[in-house]
Each structure stands twice: as structure tokens, then as C-alpha cells.
Amino acid sequence: MSKQEILNTRINEEVSDFIASRKSLMLSSIQPDGTPYASYAPFAIGDDCLYVLLSEIALHAVNLQHNPAASVLIIEDEDSAGELFARKRVNYSMxxxxxxxxxxxxxxxxxxxxxxxxxxxxxxxxxxDFRLFRLSPEGGRFVKGFGRAFTLAGNSLAGEEVSHMRDGHKKRDDIKA
Incomplete structure (x- = not known):
């Protein structure tokens, strides 16, 4: 097995386990006037998708019916995070x-x-008034901490192809104009 295949398998498992450990997600939808709207919803995991049950009274349901583009953030709880500035998280374009x-x-x-x-x-x-939505990923990012961020390419929750993001933080003095 190649290094890339080992990385894909390891990160795929970590992403899947992390998502399974969370019960709600942050959902960003687009309002009819084009402005973003952030909310949250409990979710369940389907076949490479997430399901949410939303009331049409809520703006996020109205927004998704007008514009299906969304962003989802699933994040580690503040209280259990080892580092507030580098909480474990996965985000997707959906x-x-x-x-x-x-x-x-x-x-x-x-x-x-x-x-x-x-x-x-x-x-x-x-x-x-309740509607069921299927949220299908179109790529994302998995962050495990400082210097440990991964791009998740493809249309699966765990990422069909994983790549380590190596261009990280730089000190101001290291940046040449």
C-alpha cells in the first residue's frame, strides 16, 4: 500500500469516527438577498450524505429551498477541546x-x-411544516489541530482523496514583500 493510500485510509477513518461522535452541525445557507445565514441542526449520517429535518418556519429551510448551496461545520465541543484555537472540525461544501x-x-x-x-x-x-433535506458533500476540510489540516476531495463525507495541507502559518518576518 502506498503512502497516499495509507493516509487516505487513516484520515477517512478519523473523519468518519469524528462525525459519528457528533450529533449536531452548524449550517450556513444563503438568504434570497444573497447574505449568509448561520444556524444549527441535529443530523444523521446516510450513504455519503447527511440528513436534517427542518421546519419551514426556520430561515435555513426556506433558504435551502431557494438555493441548495450550503456549508456545514461539525466541530469539537469547546469544553472538551485541548486547544480552543485549533478545535477538531470538519467542514464541507454541500x-x-x-x-x-x-x-x-x-x-x-x-x-x-x-x-x-x-x-x-x-x-x-x-x-x-417539517421537511427532510439530504446534504451531499462536494469536498471539504478536516482539521485535527495546528499543522494538521487535510483537504477532502470528492463527493464523500470521508473524502475520496485526502491531501495534507502543508502551506501553514508563517511568521511575519518570514514573509518577503
């Missing part, structure tokens, strides 16, 4: 798809969310 109510995909997504978050999901899914 495309959101609204899942048709009561379709096979709807029931599959609701089942996945319920398995992760319990009966509340089933109850919320019965309310008329």
Missing part, C-alpha cells in the same frame, strides 16, 4: 436536496434520523 414527503427516500431518511435521535424525530416528521 448541495441540499429536499426529499419528497412520504416517498421511499423520505421514510429512509426519517428512519436514519430516528435511529440516531429517538422518537422525537418521528413526532416532528408528522408535523406539516
Amino acid at each position: 448541495q441540499a436536496a429536499l426529499i419528497e414527503l412520504e416517498s421511499e427516500a423520505w421514510y429512509q431518511g426519517i428512519d436514519i434520523l430516528e435511529a440516531r435521535h429517538g422518537e422525537r424525530i418521528r413526532n416532528l416528521s408528522q408535523l406539516a
Whole structure:
């Protein structure tokens, strides 16, 4: 196995384990006037996607229906982080798809969310204003700490191809004009 294959496998596993350890994500969507809007939502992991159940009363659901482009951040808790300035995190560029109510995909997504978050999901899914979205990655970045950042290329949560970002922080004196 090549060094690149070993790196891909190791980082893929770390990303998958990290995502599985978190239950909510930060979601950035785009408002109709083009301004960004940040929010959060509980999520579940599907087949190389994330599922979120959002109320149409909430701006993020309205935004995703008008513009499917989104950014997702899944981040280590402040209280358990060893270094506040270098919290472990993964972020993705995503495309959101609204899942048709009561379709096979709807029931599959609701089942996945319920398995992760319990009966509340089933109850919320019965309310008329709740919509299920599938968030599909279009690349991302996994940060484990200072000097340990990785680009995740491809359309999978763990990254189809991983590359270590080696152009890191530089002291001001080291930068030539």
C-alpha cells in the first residue's frame, strides 16, 4: 500500500469516527438577498450524505429551498477541546436536496434520523411544516489541530482523496514583500 493510500485510509477513518461522535452541525445557507445565514441542526449520517429535518418556519429551510448551496461545520465541543484555537472540525461544501414527503427516500431518511435521535424525530416528521433535506458533500476540510489540516476531495463525507495541507502559518518576518 502506498503512502497516499495509507493516509487516505487513516484520515477517512478519523473523519468518519469524528462525525459519528457528533450529533449536531452548524449550517450556513444563503438568504434570497444573497447574505449568509448561520444556524444549527441535529443530523444523521446516510450513504455519503447527511440528513436534517427542518421546519419551514426556520430561515435555513426556506433558504435551502431557494438555493441548495450550503456549508456545514461539525466541530469539537469547546469544553472538551485541548486547544480552543485549533478545535477538531470538519467542514464541507454541500448541495441540499429536499426529499419528497412520504416517498421511499423520505421514510429512509426519517428512519436514519430516528435511529440516531429517538422518537422525537418521528413526532416532528408528522408535523406539516417539517421537511427532510439530504446534504451531499462536494469536498471539504478536516482539521485535527495546528499543522494538521487535510483537504477532502470528492463527493464523500470521508473524502475520496485526502491531501495534507502543508502551506501553514508563517511568521511575519518570514514573509518577503
